[in-house]
């Protein structure tokens with residue numbers, strides 16, 4: 001009996017300039033380019049074993065066997081890898097996150113970055129970074145940004161061939177810290193794949209898209225010049241714009257909880273008092289609070305005092321998706 005195994009590790013990422021809305025929902029070709037930072041220390045480990053004789057693909061996520069939508073999305077992705085290699089075997093996939101899943105901490109990004117690497121390697125493909133990023137994109141758009149390391153830009157491209165992500169600065173370029181203020185969520189929000197389909201129903205999406213080129217330029221320069229003030233201005237604006245689109249789509253999507261807003265207001269207040277700090281939120285209620293490393297401890301203590309903050313995760317810029325020696329999950 002033949003078995004083919006590989007294990008990969010990747011980090012989630014936080015978008016500084018957001019991806020929201022697709023030109024093509026199947027290929028996940030985005031309406032606009034985006035920029036993000038990988039979150040070092042937050043880790044997804046994924047072990048993939050293709051085996052002759054397995055009747056179907058299986059998925060175990062954080063020790064629990066998955067069925068339904070998560071499994072069919074995974075199987076659809078593995079079909080793509082099978083098509084690329086001409087192999088027909090099904091796979092056992094075991095994956096674990098060391099951070100909360102499905103709460104606005106881009107777990108699908110690290111999930112599909114690690115899966116793309118582990119599955120393609122297991123079946124004997126040795127993809128270049130850009131092709132691995134393109135493959136990961138088919139599983140989850142933002143996953144293409146978890147393939148390269150550090151500060152990353154996803155160019156929207158013209159087609160599948162040139163819609164991929166690349167590093168604009170390595171992790172050690174800038175000692176930024178992301179303090180993720182985890183807020184208790186009362187209900188499970190609508191997932192991003194569904195959300196992207198609603199973006200064009202908002203009357204604000206056109207205006208958001210019209211300014212994205214300028215914001216990408218401003219964000220890229222702020223990163224390259226390590227200009228925290230400029231970064232703060234552009235990422236808070238971009239986060240607010242995306243959430244305005246979400247809130248005005250049909251049906252509307254409200255990801256914020258009361259505590260999310262309380263944190264945003266505190267962060268703005270601290271900044272007006274002279275602290276280097278700013279916020280951004282992905283598709284969830286948790287607030288990513290960014291600051292230079294030297295301010296992180298003080299801000300972490302202040303965040304912990306805000307009612308509704310249940311946990312604070314801390315991440316520095318993280319490296320690329322990479323292979324691991326062996327699976328520690330079986």
Ligand code: PMV
Nearest residue numbers: 015018019141142192282283
């Ligand atoms: O990759 P998806 O389909 O989970 O979409 C991610 C969408 C946001 O996290 C809200 C923004 C982004 O650019 O990551």
